Amino acid sequence: MITITAATGQLGRLVIAELLESGVPASEIVAAVRNPQKAADLAERGVQVRHADYDQPETLEPAFAGTGKLLLIPSAIYGQRFPQMKTAVQAAVAAHVPLVAYASFVNAATSTLRLADEHKQAEACIRESGLPFVFLRNGAYTELYCGELGDLAPALESGRMIGSGGNGKISGAARPDLAAAAAAVLTGDGPVNTAYELGGEAFTLVDVAAEFAAQSGKPLVYQDLPVEEYAKTLVGWGVPEPFADLLADTSFAISRGDWHTGSTDLQQLIGRPATPLANVVTAALKAL
Template sequence: MITITAATGQYGRLVIDELLKRGVPASGIVAAVRDPAKVTDLAERGVQVREADYDRPETLVSAFTGTTTLLLIPGAVFGQRYPQMRRAIAAAAEACVGLVAYAGFVNTDTSTLRLGEEHKQTEQELRSSGLPNVMLRNGAYTEMYTTTLGPALEQGAIIGSFGDGKISAATRADLAAAAAAVLTSDDQTGKVYELGGTAFTMSDLAAEVSRQTGKPITYQDLPVDQYAKILAGAGLPDAFADLLADTSLAATRGDWYTDSTDLPQLIGRPSTPLATAVADALKAGPAPTLDPRS
């Protein structure tokens, strides 16, 4: 039995899709979610749906019972992730889960990201638990940059505090395919995968958008405090704006870059090119999202 937590999110759903493509029977997959009503479509496809609320530990053991392999996807609320993951790990141990795969951030060991601290804590908690484990250190989602292009197209500029930092982003579909490959493979205990696609800078992104739209788009680099103020001015809470600005600045410190080839090796192909991701986003139209982990 393969159990996927947080399966209402975009990444979790894509992992389930990839498992089904790989021939895993729907009845052998559990979508462990806080609100089962949100995944009735998965139930209709034959996937088992179980309630699993990170903030209600009593739901977790029953959700994980019978699980041979568990994909633990952290929640979206900064500051709550580690306490939630600690409860989930304890429940996995009580349910005698065979293997726990944790979906964290790339470069967890060395990352200076404020968002990354809870991933460091969770990895340590998982290792200390004695549970067999494998780490899936996901790079940034390409969609975080390609589906928020509306303001850039209006103003002729992408803004941020990325500097010339390289971002080894990958699409959610790429990362979900890698997760499914790991979840359906033997001998994964103790492995650590740094999962990143072909790296690009924000200037590269601006140039690609300009090429595809025919509009002059540039990248405008800003001091991090100024960028945070702009985000706050767009309606984000100050604390969240500061957090996102720090996530941007982290690119200048190399936190979002990896030269690992783990991703293409797992999925058996190169990661989705930036040009393809931009074309898909432009075709679909702007769909802003500020949740970096959904």
């Protein structure tokens, strides 16, 4: 049995879709979710839906019972990810889960990114638990750089895309590719106690702007800002200051190389080239 936590999130749903597509019977897939009502469509397809709330520890061990392979997808709540993952790992130990796969960050072991700190702690916790593990160190979602944060329309209107990444390279990966990689690990018999660095073909923020300009026919250039100025600009747009500082650090991390990897792990796991930036841009423009 394969259990996916945060199964109604964007990545979780894609992983379940990949598992079903690969031939895993729906009855052998568990969608472990905070709100089972949101997983009604999965239940209709025959997927087992179990209540599993990271903030309600008593729900986790029963949700993990009978699991052969467990994919832990952390929540998006900064500052709570590690405590939640620690609780989930303890439940996995109690449920005698034979393998834990953890959705981490690319270069988690060496990253200077503030957002990576909790992933480092979670990876250490899993190692210390004694559970066999696989770390899926996901590259930055390419979709985030292509308007998923709601900044595409204003950028196209103003002709300016801003950030603090300089000419740094991003080994971005589309969510469906990362979901396919996770499904490959969960259905395969590859090595354990290992980490995969999952990045696609590298691009810069200049490349992103140029691709949007080429496909939309509208002028769009990337303007690099000092990290402090970028954070202040975000605050001026109504972003709360602590979150603006975090977003600016995330962008500045591009210039430090934190989002780049030369690894071909992603392509090897999914058995094909990663989705190109151009494809994600095309989808983003269609969605406007």
